[in-house]
Amino acid sequence: MSYRSHTIRLVMIIVVLVVVFMLVRSFMIPASFGTYGHYRGDNLEEQMNMPLVHLESAFCRECHQEQHTGWQGSEHRAVNCEVCHGHWEIHNGNLKTMTAVKSDDACMLCHQALTGRPESVSQIKSRDLHLAELEESGTGKQTCVECHDPHAPHATL
Amino acid sequence: MRQAVDEMQQKMKNMNRRDFLKTSGKLCAGGLVIYTAELLLPRLGRSARGTAYDWEKHLYGFVVDTTLCIGCGRCVKACKEENGIPDGFYRTWVERYRITEHEQVLVDSPKGALEGFTEIESQAQVVKSFFVPKLCNQCSQPNCVQVCPVGATYKTKDGIVLVDDQHCVGCGYCVLACPYGARYIDHDGKRVADKCTWCYHRLVKGLSPACVLACPVGARKIGDLRDPASEVSTILREKRVNVLKPEIGNEPRAYYLGLDKEVR
Numbered sequence: 001m002s003y004r005s006h007t008i009r010l011v012m013i014i015v016v017l018v019v020v021f022m023l024v025r026s027f028m029i030p031a032s033f034g035t036y037g038h039y040r041g042d043n044l045e046e047q048m049n050m051p052l053v054h055l056e057s058a059f060c061r062e063c064h065q066e067q068h069t070g071w072q073g074s075e076h077r078a079v080n081c082e083v084c085h086g087h088w089e090i091h092n093g094n095l096k097t098m099t100a101v102k103s104d105d106a107c108m109l110c111h112q113a114l115t116g117r118p119e120s121v122s123q124i125k126s127r128d129l130h131l132a133e134l135e136e137s138g139t140g141k142q143t144c145v146e147c148h149d150p151h152a153p154h155a156t157l
Numbered sequence: 158m159r160q161a162v163d164e165m166q167q168k169m170k171n172m173n174r175r176d177f178l179k180t181s182g183k184l185c186a187g188g189l190v191i192y193t194a195e196l197l198l199p200r201l202g203r204s205a206r207g208t209a210y211d212w213e214k215h216l217y218g219f220v221v222d223t224t225l226c227i228g229c230g231r232c233v234k235a236c237k238e239e240n241g242i243p244d245g246f247y248r249t250w251v252e253r254y255r256i257t258e259h260e261q262v263l264v265d266s267p268k269g270a271l272e273g274f275t276e277i278e279s280q281a282q283v284v285k286s287f288f289v290p291k292l293c294n295q296c297s298q299p300n301c302v303q304v305c306p307v308g309a310t311y312k313t314k315d316g317i318v319l320v321d322d323q324h325c326v327g328c329g330y331c332v333l334a335c336p337y338g339a340r341y342i343d344h345d346g347k348r349v350a351d352k353c354t355w356c357y358h359r360l361v362k363g364l365s366p367a368c369v370l371a372c373p374v375g376a377r378k379i380g381d382l383r384d385p386a387s388e389v390s391t392i393l394r395e396k397r398v399n400v401l402k403p404e405i406g407n408e409p410r411a412y413y414l415g416l417d418k419e420v421r
Contacts, residue, residue, distance in 0.1 A: 005174070012178055012185075019188045030324065039311035043321040048210070050358035053239045054367045079373040083231050087238050109229045109273045110373060116253055116286030117227050121374065 055088040057081045067151060074152040084150060100150070107144045210361045215315040216382040217355060217410065218389040220398070221290050224415035225376035228253060228288035230270035235371035237271065239356060246341045247271075248353035249292040249368050254419060257281035262419045289420050290377060292368065293318065293339040293353035294401060294409030301331035301340060301352075310350065316382075316410055317357050325349035336405050355379065382410070 035041025060081045061068040071077060082088060084101045091098035104127055113123040124130045127144070134141055141147055147155045172180075228251055236242065236249045250269030256262050259281055267274065274288075299318050302310050309325035312318050320331075327348045332340045340352040356366035360379070364370075369377045380389025389412075392398065398412040401420065413420075 008178055012181060015182070015185045019185050023188065033308065037311055038308040040308070040321050040324050043319065043324065044313065047319050047354065047357050048361045052359065052362070052364070054235060054370055056364060056370060078375060080370055082235070083371050083373060087235070109231070110227055112273075114228060114274055114276055115255060115283055116288055118225060120225065121227050
């Protein structure tokens with residue numbers, strides 16, 4: 001008889017421990033964990049809702065139709081707006097913050113002749129050398145964009 | 158009311174061990190029921206989640222054409238801006254390989270190519286040189302997911318491996334497990350693992366990843382492998398593609414065109 005009461009007490013203790021363990025566990029594990037797999041399901045929506053920083057050139061067209069059309073017909077048509085002009089986020093809310101990049105360094109990122117650079121992209125050995133050559137021919141130009149309109153880069157001399 | 162309380166107190170005074178144990182047992186059982194309900198109910202509600210994007214209908218693939226890459230590094234810059242990557246860390250980067258006449262392999266990637274490359278004079282003649290963009294391979298069998306002890310990194314049904322920055326404990330197992338060096342932990346910043354997501358937030362909205370958008374020569378292409386007409390599906394079907402370190406068996410979904418044997 002006394003054995004029985006001991007057994008019951010033991011079982012009770014085990015049950016209480018299991019319940020306590022499960023309650024603690026339910027607090028420790030995020031609510032959405034396991035919704036889709038062994039991870040926090042809510043994170044999926046958090047990932048999907050990350051803010052966009054870049055858009056696409058088609059979006060720029062909404063306002064800049066003329067530039068867009070000209071650019072589409074040029075050799076630079078594969079270079080999207082945001083590559084040279086900066087991403088849309090800086091334009092958003094303050095329309096004046098987005099400007100055209102006219103520095104020669106920006107041009108040279110792609111057009112500097114480099115070991116390993118495929119010849120499919122037109123390249124010059126050095127900007128200074130290129131300008132010096134032009135100097136001899138008497139153009140007196142100082143920067144890339146004076147001859148090469150980035151929206152229609154074929155040189156106009 | 159008063160009477161009921163009095164009765165209850167009387168009962169408790171008279172309670173023997175047997176009654177006490179009975180009541181405790183009932184309370185525990187009640188707790189269990191509540192716990193189970195708590196676990197099940199939110200799931201039932203969530204499965205009916207209605208969003209326009211159906212991840213069962215997509216499976217993304219990436220093609221890197223190393224024969225086209227010019228090493229301008231615009232992809233690296235766009236990625237950093239799109240995803241807010243701290244200085245000194247890269248979700249994507251570009252490597253330059255130079256193989257000399259003595260079969261020496263020289264690899265460099267200054268600032269991950271964030272500011273492009275500059276010419277390096279080498280004493281030995283360079284006989285072969287090319288650029289290789291790198292990014293997360295979004296493996297079908299990802300090591301990083303397997304080793305994560307807390308379930309903070311996982312693979313979505315459309316084939317993207319993501320990191321839950323709120324759940325990650327920053328142990329770094331995944332960084333060591335990745336055979337492609339695609340993961341990092343910023344110990345001065347968020348102290349959690351991070352990696353390329355192929356701009357998952359853009360993919361689900363039908364936009365290309367920032368690096369693909371920024372590439373001026375089309376060396377990076379993303380596509381839906383479930384759509385046989387997509388550019389990536391067509392390339393995989395018709396061109397000779399390879400993956401990085403195929404011997405490991407991770408089955409990457411980033412495929413390379415013109416991959417040299419020296420590329421690791």
